[in-house]
Amino acid sequence: MACSWTGFVLAPQLQLGGLTQTNTVVVGDALAQTYPLPQPGEAHAGAEIYRANGCAACHTEMVRPSALGSDLQRQWGLRRSLAEDYLFAQPVMLGAQRVGPDLANFGRRSDTNGIFLRLYDPGLITRGSVMPPYRFLFETRKIGLFPSPEALVLPDQDAPPVGYEIVPRPQARALAAYLLSLRQDGYLFEAPPPPLPKTNAVPTNAAPAAAKPAPK
């Protein structure tokens, strides 16, 4: 009992308990940045919605290294996830199963409107999706003087009755803010950027430094 507690509770606490913000690895001409940054308030409220609805039952929030699966190949992240990525997460919901895709970098590949549509009717974004719709996060209301800029634009079968619109409740907005805040995009010492290709040709998607001639 004491052995496992020491090994799996105390020792990690001693090693990682003092973890603080760090600087990102300099890539090209970019300046080193402090990483990670605390979540904005609305994203923090959204984490509570994510927790309350048990989203971690189907989604993980960790990208495995390339030797352990196709996570990076699927462009679920720029690099593997590290302990530093979760410094400000509360609670930390890494998940245990992927019924849906990994969300560690969901903020890099989605936008607010896409998230609202996915929450209202996942089948609109991914055909045959088994993700349940979260329609209780939205309200159908009469259109006032002007339609809400946040009103969902839905195909005919999902559209509200004439004169009505479907708008996200504050919970949906907070959840979207949380999902958009999920970005593990700072290269760190333990997970540096991939090596540049050994060629003089300028890669189209490389950092600006790659354009400089290699020192002789």
Place this chain on the structure above:
Amino acid sequence: MSVTVSPASTISSASLPSEQASAEAWCPFALLTLFAGAVLWLLASSLLGLRDSLNFHNPALFAGEGYLSYGRVHAARNAAMLYGFGVPAALGLGLWLLCRLGRTQLAGPAVVFMGAIFWNIAVTLGVAAILCGSSTGFDGFEMPAWCAPILFVAYLMIGLCALLTFHQREPGPLYPSQWFVVGSLFWFPWIFSTAALLLLYVPARGVLQATTAWWYAQNFDTVFLGFAGLASAFYFIPKILGRPLHSHYQAALVFWTLALFGSWGGAPEGAPLPSWIISLGVVGTVLTAVPILTVATNFYQTVHRDVNTLDADPTLRFTYVGLIFWIIAGAQQIVSALPGVSSITGFTWFGAAQKELFHLGFFALTFFGALYYIVPRLLGLEQGAWCPKLLKGHFFLTFFGVLISYISLVVAGIGQGILLADGGNSFADVMRRTMFPVRCIMLGDLLVALGTILFLLNFAGVLAAAFRQCRAERKGRA
């Protein structure tokens, strides 16, 4: 071996001092409350599981109802299984074994009864709160923060009585089941208080929360529930066969190696943790092969030429099958921890299959086997009080339900893992292609729920028989 847990119907206050008579009268109530609560929660968990499975047939079914959304129901199902069913079942079994093997009476049965009531109230409130959106977000530790202290106090009420019962045992060498029961009694408060502290009240920083949650879930399943189920198997198999356990030394080896190695691990490979933590977990999980092989050898030598006893006694049938499922679940855990395999099966249905087999296949079957032996004795009835048709129906429905769920999840998990390993397959496409076996889980959940209902009917029949017998005895005395 004499029966020291007195049946309710044979209690005579005239022949005993009043306090002792009162204590004996409480004993069956206390244990039956724990057992009945556990079985009802198992049924609730199966029904919640059915709602979960429905999601894969029609995801939009409860789209407008937050409290019935997949994620909340999934968390509620876990809580009902682990805290509604698992802990009270382990405690009830442990208390009965401590009384039986210590040849003593249950200490503080009224306190145990109150503890069981508090526990069940706390679980009810906790599960309702989870459905309303108060889950903690940690897999296996879903109960909300305000619920944890009530659960802890209720556990202490029962656990302390169990230790007092153990303390007042008749002198003599301890039987292996007693080691396992006492081990599990200490294990739960230790891991539960650590997890509550580091996850809820003084949250650890960042990824350390995940480490603690994985450690807790691993210890809860492998050690706490594992000890409780094995304690039952170590008692009932030799007892009903009427022959001694093959080797007490091997049982001691199982106890120590399971306590040492079974408590490591839980963190998936590729988790954002220092490599040594994951490697240590893999080593520990692989070394659980020692207790698994030792249990298999020990029981094989004990049963030996009496394999045909499988049909002879319901307790034996349930316990044998439960043990076989424990061995398979343990072997699967070892295989899935190996680096080459975990990169494929990690985060797929394969892990869910192992949990399903462990909880329902091993622990629930072993528990039911024990109940078929314990309940009639608690009530002063013969074992024949059970309706044999309902008993057989319960066994086969549960057995095939677990088997269907397990095989479906394994097939879905392996398929998902192999297809996902190729980055060229889109995630949505992989999920569509592996959805058929996932949909079959519903049949498994349905069979388990029906089996549990049959058991409850049988249980109600036995209680009614005990009530009739008690009334007849009173009339006779009058």
